[in-house]
Amino acid sequence: MEFEALKPAKKARIGIYTIGLKAYWNQFPGLKERIEEYGKFLEKKMSVHGDVVNYGLVDTESEARKAGYWFNEQNVDLIFCHSATYSTSSAVLPVHQICKAPVIILNLQPTARINYRDTTTGEWLAHCGACPVPEIANAFNRAKIPFRLVSGLLGLEETPEISLADEKTSHRMEATRAWKKIEEWIRAAAVPRTLRESRFGFLGNTYNGMLDMYSDFTMIQAQTGLHVEVLEMGDLDKMMKDVTDMDVKRKLEEVERMFEISGDSPSDPIARKPTQEQLDWSCKVAAAQEKMVKEFDLDALTYYYHGEPGSYFEKLQSGFIIGHSLLTAKGIPCSGEGDLKTAIAMKIADILGTGGSFSEVMTVDYDDETLLLGHDGPFHIAISEGKPILRGMGLYHGKQGTGVSVEAKVRTGPVTLLNVTQTGDGNLKLIISEGESTDGEIIHVGNTQTPVKFGKHPDQFMEEWFMEAPTHHFAMSVGRNTEIFRKVGELLACKTVTL
Template sequence: MSTTSHTPSTAPADTDARPSARATGRIGVFGIGLEAYWDQFEGLEDRCRGYQADVERQVAALGGAVVSAGLVDTPQKARVAGDLFAREQVDLILCHVVTYATSATVLAAVQAAKVPVVLLGLQPTRTLDYEHVDTGEWLANCAACSVPEIAGAFTRSGIPYDTVAGTIQDDERAWSRIGAWVRAAGVARSLKRARIGFMGHAYAGMLDMYSDFTMFHGQVGAHVEVLEIDDLQVRTDAATAEQVAAKTAEIREHFAFADPSDDPIAGPITDDQLAWSARVAVGLDALAEDFELDALTYYYRGLDDNPQERLGAGVIVGNSLLTARGIPTAGEADIKTNLAQLILDRLGAGGSYTEYYGLDMDEDFVLMGHDGPGHIAIAQEQPVLRSLNVFHGKRGGGLSVELQVRHGDVTILGCTQTADGRLKLIAAEGASIPGPTFRIGNTNSRLRFDLDPVSFLEAWSAEGPTHHVALGVGHRIQDIEAVARLLDLELVVVGRDAAARGSRLGASSNDRFVAHRPDVRGGGR
C-alpha cells in the first residue's frame, strides 16, 4: 500500500470546530416597566417597547430561540409571563430592566420556570445631557435603577441570577456576556436531552473512571444507555461490502498514512487492517444511529485475539470519525470526560479525549494527548494513521490516530466526582503551540497555560480530577461558566488570576490560584 505525506489541513482558521454542533436554547425574554409611568410621560411606553424589541432581535441573532413575554408592567402580567415561560420550557430567562419597575413586577415572571435569570441593565445611551434632561427622558435611560432591588429580591427568594450592565447597542463586553449565556442555554438543553452510550466496562483499576450513572440522570438530565460489546459485534458483522468500501474511501479522504520505513514501532498499513477499521466504523455508525447516541463511552479488554479483543482494537478510526461529526467518544469508559467532551462539542470547540503526557520545564509546556480516538476536525494538520503492533496497556493492535490540536487558543475541561457524589467541572485556558511531538500513533499536543507546567499540574491535581480531560479550540471559560450555572455544577478555573493579570504564554510564573464559583442556588455572583 502506498503512503501519503503529512499534509496541511484544509480546516478553517477560525476557532470553531463544527458550528453545526451548537444546540438552540429557548430563551425567555421580557422587559419591565411601571404601568403608572405611561400616562404620566407621553411616549415613554412606546420607547420602552422599542428598546425591548431591539434586545430581543439581538438575542435571536446570537442563536437563541426567543420566547417573548413583551413588556411586563404589573404583577398580574408578570404571572402571565411566568406561565408562558414555564409552558414553553425555557432554558434561561433574560429580564431587560428597561426602566424602573418594582421587584414584585418581576418575581412572578421568573418563579414558575425554575431556571436561572440574567438581569440586563442595558441603557439606550452611554451618557446624557444632564442639564437638559427631564424626568421622562431620565426614566427612558434608568435601566440601572431597579437592578439592585431585583437582585436583593432574587437572593432572598433563592433564584439564581447574573447581572449584565451596559448599553443596548455597540457594547461588545455586555453582548459577549449575553452571548455566552445564550450559547450555554443551548448546551444545557442539549445535555438534558443527551443519550450517552456506555459500552463495555471501565479499565480495571482506574478508580477515577468508576461512575454512578444516576449522577448523570439526576444532576445533568442526560440518559445513559448501557450497551454490550455484542451490540457492536452484530452491527459490524452486518456491514455490507458496499458500506465498507464507502467507509474506506472516507478514511482515505480524512487521514494520511504513516510511512513506517523510519519508525521502529509501526508496521505497514495493510489492506486487511484498513478494511477491518472501516468495517468496525460502519458498525459504530449503526450503533450510534440505532440507539440515538449523542456520545459514546467505551472500553472492553477482550482476550487472546477473541472477537471482543479485535473489536476493541478496531474502534479507533471509526470513533475518531464519530467524534468529528458531533458524537464525541471516550475510551477507558471515562463517562465523566465524555460529558466534558459533549459540552465543548456543543459549544463548537471540539473536545478531543486527552490526558497528561509530560511536563517540559525547559520549553514551558505541558504535553497532552491520548491513545485512541482524536477529534480530527480540530487537528492542526491532516491526521495520520499508524499501524501499531502493540496498544500500550491494552490488548491487540491495529490502526491508531496521530494528530496535534490546532495551534492557537485552547481550553481544557475535566469532569470529576466529589466525595459527596456531585459532578464537578475543572477548566483552564491556554494555547496549543508548535513543536515536535511523539510519533507513536497517539494524539499529542504542546499546551502552554498561564501557570508554569509544574505549578499547573499541582493546581489541577489539587481539585481531585480524573486523569483525562476534553481538549477544545478557543477560549471558552466564559461559556463554560454559564453552562455550569445553568446545570448547577461546581466549576473550578485553574490559573484564573494569572489570566486576569495578562497572559504569560511566553514567560514563566510560579503563582498558583484556583477560583471557585459560588453556589448558584444562593443567588448572585
C-alpha cells in the same frame, strides 16, 4: 475541517421580557412603545444564538404572574429580565417565583451619555434602567432566587426618532462586552438542554482499576439529565453483519480524505504503516459504529473492551479508533477506557462548537515549559493542525490487540482544558484551565499529542491541577473558553474551579 453533525446540538430556549411602571404610560407618551422596541431589538439579536420567546412588557404584579406561567408553558432554559426603565420589584419577583428557570437581569442603557441640556423626564426614564436593579436584586436575594447580571450599553445600530441622545452604541466597548456575556449565557444554556435530552452509549466496561473514572449512572442522570444506554459488543457485532462492501468503500474514501496514511515511525518499532487489511477492517468497524449510533439514537459514546486474546471481540475492538474519531468529529464524542465523565466534558465542548479532544498528561518538556497532552484513541479531527496521521500499531500499550491509531495535534493557538470529575460527596465538578497550543515537537508513536504552555511553570500547573482531584482524562477545546465553561457549570449547578 468541517463535518456535518449526525445529531446537531439543541438550541437553548430563551425567554425575555421588558419591565416598566404602568403609571408612566399615560404620563409620558411614547415611552411604553420606545422600551418595547428596545425589547424587540434584544429579541432579534439574541435569536442568532437561541430560540427566543418574548413575553413583551411586564408592568404590574398581576402581569408578572401571567408571564411566569407563560414562560413555564414555553419550557424556557433561561430568562432575561430587561430592565428598561424603573419598575417596582413587586412587578418582577412573581415571574421567577412561578418559573424557576435561571434569570439574568439586563441593565443595558441605550445611550452612552444623555443629552443633558434638552433631556425631559420622559427622556430620562428611557435611560434609567439601572434604577430598579438594586431593588430587584434585594427582592431576589430575600426570596432566595439566584440571579445574574449583565451591565453595559444596549448596542443599537441606529438612534430612534424619539430619542434626544445618540443611541448608536454598537461600536462601544461597553456594548460589545455586554453582548459577549449575553451570547455566552445563551450558548451555555444549550448545554443543559442538550444533555438532558441526550443518550450516551456505554459500550463494554471501564478500564479495570481506574478508580477515578468509575461513576454511578444514576448519579450522572440525576445531575445532568442524560440517559446512559448500556451496550454490549454483540450490539456492535449485529451492526457488523449489516455492513456492505459499498459501506466499507465509502468509509475508506472518507478516511482517505480526512487522514494521512503514515509510513513506519522513524523511532518506534511498534508504530508501522497501516496495512490494507487493517484499514479495511477499521473502515468496516467504523461503518458498523455509525450504524450503531443511529440505531440507538446516541449523542455520545464511551467504550472499552479488551476481549480474550485471539478472540473475535478482541479483533473487533482493535478497529475502534478510526470510527470513533470520525464520530467525534461529527458531534458524537467518543471517550476511551470507559470514561463516562470525560465523554460529558467532550460533549460540553462540542455543543459549544469548541471541539473537545480526549486527552491526558503524557510528559513534560522542562526546556520549553510545556506539557504534552494527548492519548491513544479517538481524536476530534475538526480541531486538528493539518491532517491527522494514521499509524498501524503492533501493540496497543496497556491493552490487548493491534490495529490502526491516530497521531494528531490540536491546532496551534489558545486552548482550554475541561475536566469533569466527581467529588467525595458524589457531585460532579468542573475544572477549567486555559493554555496555548504551541508548534513544539511531538513523538511518533501513534498517539494524539499537543504541546501546551500554561501561564505558569509546569510544576506549578500540575500541582494545582492534580490537587483538585481530577479525573485523569479531560477534553481539550480550542479557544479561550473559561467564561462560557464557568457559565455551563453554574447552569448545571456543578462546583467549578478555574486554574
